[in-house]
Amino acid sequence: MTGVLIWTIAAGAIGGVLLRPKDWPEAVWACLGAVLLVVCGLLPAAQAAGAVAKGNDVYLFLTGMMLLSELARREGVFDWLASHAVAAAKGSPSRLFTLVYLVGTMVTIFLSNDATAVVLTPAVYAAVRAARVKGLPFLLICAFIANAASFVLPISNPANLVVYGKQLPPLVPWFRTFLLPSVVSVIATYAALRLFVRKDLSGPVESEEGAQRLTSGGKLASYAILGTGLVLIVTSTLGKDLGLPTFLAAAVAVLLATRARVAEVADLAKGVAWSVLPLVAGLFVLVEAMDQAGARDLLVHGFERCAQLPRITGSFAAAFGIAALSNLMNNLPSGLLAGSALQSFSAPPHIRDAV
Known part of the structure; x- marks a missing residue:
């Protein structure tokens, strides 16, 4: 049940970032999702703070x-x-x-x-x-x-x-x-x-x-x-x-x-778009929660399968897979998810470069 709630909140927040309902800035939706995850007890506050610190x-x-x-x-x-x-x-x-x-x-x-x-x-x-x-x-x-x-x-x-x-x-x-x-x-x-x-x-x-x-x-x-x-x-x-x-x-x-x-x-x-910073910080928290709910394991499994393929085939599979994910949810959250997965196991250089 916890995983379902995390995915629901994360999907809603990322959807808000992409669609901007009520013309609210993207950062509002990312931070709202991050706060909800902590308030609902789905992500410990210390873990959320650690996720924000990863983006220093x-x-x-x-x-x-x-x-x-x-x-x-x-x-x-x-x-x-x-x-x-x-x-x-x-x-x-x-x-x-x-x-x-x-x-x-x-x-x-x-x-x-x-x-x-x-x-x-x-x-x-x-x-x-x-x-x-x-x-x-x-x-x-x-x-x-x-x-x-x-x-x-x-x-x-x-x-x-x-x-x-x-x-x-x-x-x-x-x-x-x-x-x-x-x-x-x-x-x-x-x-x-x-x-x-x-x-x-x-x-x-x-x-x-x-x-x-x-x-x-x-x-x-x-x-x-x-x-x-x-x-x-x-x-x-x-x-x-x-x-x-x-x-x-x-x-x-x-x-x-x-x-x-x-x-x-x-x-x-x-004149500086300062809202970019809380947007990125909020996305770091969302990705941390999604990793906890299984996103990292899914991506690691996918990258490991790509690594087992011939070098060219595996590189294309990893690249086009992340490209498809980026088109669905924007390149920044997909990049954060992919980066988290790649850093959690010994990804071959050609897979990391393809991503």
């Missing part, structure tokens, strides 16, 4: 990336990138498509797929509307490249940290496994999108004389992003946790850009 590195990483993204947005970096793409297109919608795709790829790689989906998309949409070209092809770029380039670097997708946890590979082994698949993914996605929207890439691209200028604050934000990228590449190469370096680099960038003025820091902080 993820919270720091997300906070750092959100601060950097908001700093870049506030200082016009994304608008500057989009306007430069329009200017460099020289009237060609096909060239503009390629340039926006390249911008989206770089933003995803170095600022994570969330920055592309949430921050770059509005800037691109505003730029292409001003250029009087159809917006759909460019919105599709932002949606798809956020996935296609999300495993070039460990920092390209917060889910990478969730799945690997403390076993996140250093940068060189990461490249050995994911660089070629990432390149193939980016190129294949470009080809498929270009084919799909080819009829919409017609007519001239209108652009003002010269691209938008980057302010001194924008230049500082750009240097901060590049500097953070270098710090994280070194940190990843050494095989260290990425959360604290990301947070510290972002904090330094914000303090420099705002000259440590309290009012400006507070104004920048208002």
